[in-house]
Amino acid sequence: MRGPRSKALPDRALVNCQYSMATFSTGERKRRPHGDRKSSEMSLHLKQTFEAAILTELFPRSQIDIYVQILQADGGNYCACVNAATLAVIDAGIPLRDYVCASSAGLVEDTALADLSYLEEAAGGPQAALALLPTSGQMALLQLDARLHQDRLGAVLEAAGGACRAVHAVLDCVVREHVRDLTALLGD
Numbered sequence: 437m438r439g440p441r442s443k444a445l446p447d448r449a450l451v452n453c454q455y456s457m458a459t460f461s462t463g464e465r466k467r468r469p470h471g472d473r474k475s476s477e478m479s480l481h482l483k484q485t486f487e488a489a490i491l492t493e494l495f496p497r498s499q500i501d502i503y504v505q506i507l508q509a510d511g512g513n514y515c516a517c518v519n520a521a522t523l524a525v526i527d528a529g530i531p532l533r534d535y536v537c538a539s540s541a542g543l544v545e546d547t548a549l550a551d552l553s554y555l556e557e558a559a560g561g562p563q564a565a566l567a568l569l570p571t572s573g574q575m576a577l578l579q580l581d582a583r584l585h586q587d588r589l590g591a592v593l594e595a596a597g598g599a600c601r602a603v604h605a606v607l608d609c610v611v612r613e614h615v616r617d618l619t620a621l622l623g624d
Contacts, residue, residue: 449495453482455517457506478514481577485518485567488576489536490525500530511554512540514565514579519603526611534569535607536576539599541566541592543584548591550599562588566596570604 444450455478486502502525504517518538525532540552542563549556557563562584567577584592 444497444499447496448492449490449498449500451483451487451490451492451500451502453479453486453502453504453521455479455482455504455506457509457513461506461509478517481514481579482517482521485536485538485576486521486525488574489522489532489534489569491531491533494531500525509554511552511557512565514538515540515551515567518567519607523607523611527614534571534574535604536567537570537600537603537607538565538567538577539596539603540564541596541599543588543592546588548588548595550595562592564592564596566593566600568597568600568604570601 455475457475482502482504486500490500492500502521504521506513506517515538518536522532522536526535539550540557540563541548541550542552542556543549543561544556544559552563560582562580562582564581564584565577565579566575568574569576578593
């Protein structure tokens with residue numbers, strides 16, 4: 437988090453997100469500039485997600501920068517970014533309305549699967565990425581990558597929501613353990 441900025445808003449903090457992929461993150465060694473369309477879209481999705489979760493009104497005339505770089509693209513890049521950035525924001529001491537937990541889900545041979553791998557994503561079936569504030573049940577972001585019939589949307593959302601709640605349990609456990617370790621080091 438940084439102090440006063442020229443682009444800063446007078447009543448709340450400005451959230452800035454930057455997404456990038458390392459050139460060695462996939463099997464193909466293509467040069468990926470930071471400003472390509474996919475990176476810009478992912479940066480915008482991250483910004484929208486964290487603007488919904490961060491209590492920006494507590495930091496007027498400030499800017500919160502979130503930088504994420506994918507080192508290995510195994511599928512679910514957006515979801516991995518959201519979960520990692522949530523831990524980083526918590527570790528930085530920035531107050532959130534709730535944890536932001538994300539998971540992908542999709543249909544593979546008419547079966548709803550959560551946390552899709554690269555191969556499952558490449559299969560070409562409909563996919564969804566869900567960023568959830570689990571305590572309140574609010575969706576911070578829902579992105580569908582293909583057409584999905586209304587009858588199957590519920591199963592995909594249920595799979596993604598269940599995975600988000602499982603991620604929330606793990607993140608909460610890790611954060612509580614980290615706080616216990618820090619308080620033990622400081623001597624209670």
